[in-house]
Amino acid sequence: MRHLPYFCRGEVVKGFGRGSKELGIPTANFSEQVVESFPSDISTGIYYGWACVGNGDVHKMVLSIGWNPFYKNFKKSVETHIIHTFKEDFYGEILSIVIIGYIRPEKNFDSLEALISAIQEDIEEAKRQLDLPEHLKLKEDNFFHLPEGKIVNNH
Numbered sequence: 778m779r780h781l782p783y784f785c786r787g788e789v790v791k792g793f794g795r796g797s798k799e800l801g802i803p804t805a806n807f808s809e810q811v812v813e814s815f816p817s818d819i820s821t822g823i824y825y826g827w828a829c830v831g832n833g834d835v836h837k838m839v840l841s842i843g844w845n846p847f848y849k850n851f852k853k854s855v856e857t858h859i860i861h862t863f864k865e866d867f868y869g870e871i872l873s874i875v876i877i878g879y880i881r882p883e884k885n886f887d888s889l890e891a892l893i894s895a896i897q898e899d900i901e902e903a904k905r906q907l908d909l910p911e912h913l914k915l916k917e918d919n920f921f922h923l924p925e926g927k928i929v930n931n932h
């Protein structure tokens with residue numbers, strides 16, 4: 778797929794209260810500025826890759842690129858669910874991600890149960906894909922190992 782792997786770094790901001798956390802699937806939202814820096818023709822849908830908060834460990838993630846209801850579906854939103862249990866929220870921290878592969882397009886679901894089970898399947902698919910040697914090697918990419926004190930905003 779075009780644009781992949783795609784490396785991106787930016788601040789985690791408040792989302793628009795879709796209640797992802799209540800579903801057990803919190804999604805760390807990037808700011809509008811970071812989203813605007815994405816290629817405009819990148820497909821909406823669900824992706825998998827690696828993610829790291831601040832200077833923390835690199836974890837598997839699933840990511841959604843979707844239409845942002847806050848802007849009447851005119852702008853995109855980019856939301857990362859990290860497959861890891863964090864002790865605390867990390868709003869305001871720098872999230873670094875590499876988007877590696879595409880899982881599926883965006884879909885509408887008839888029920889909350891159907892949505893949750895689709896996301897669980899996405900997570901399982903992401904875990905399997907990321908164990909492949911060609912994908913594992915991106916976990917070790919220098920992108921995730923920043924020199925101390927470097928200013929990282931969007932770069």
Ligand code: ADP
Nearest residue numbers: 791792793794797798803804805859866867868
């Ligand atoms: P919002 O609408 O503000 O994005 P969410 O319900 O999607 O709210 O929760 C997202 C927040 O939850 C993130 O910004 C982050 O601070 C926190 N969080 C805790 N664990 C995770 C995780 N595993 N993946 C992503 N975000 C997480």
Ligand code: MG
Nearest residue numbers: 792804805806
């Ligand atoms: Mg969110």
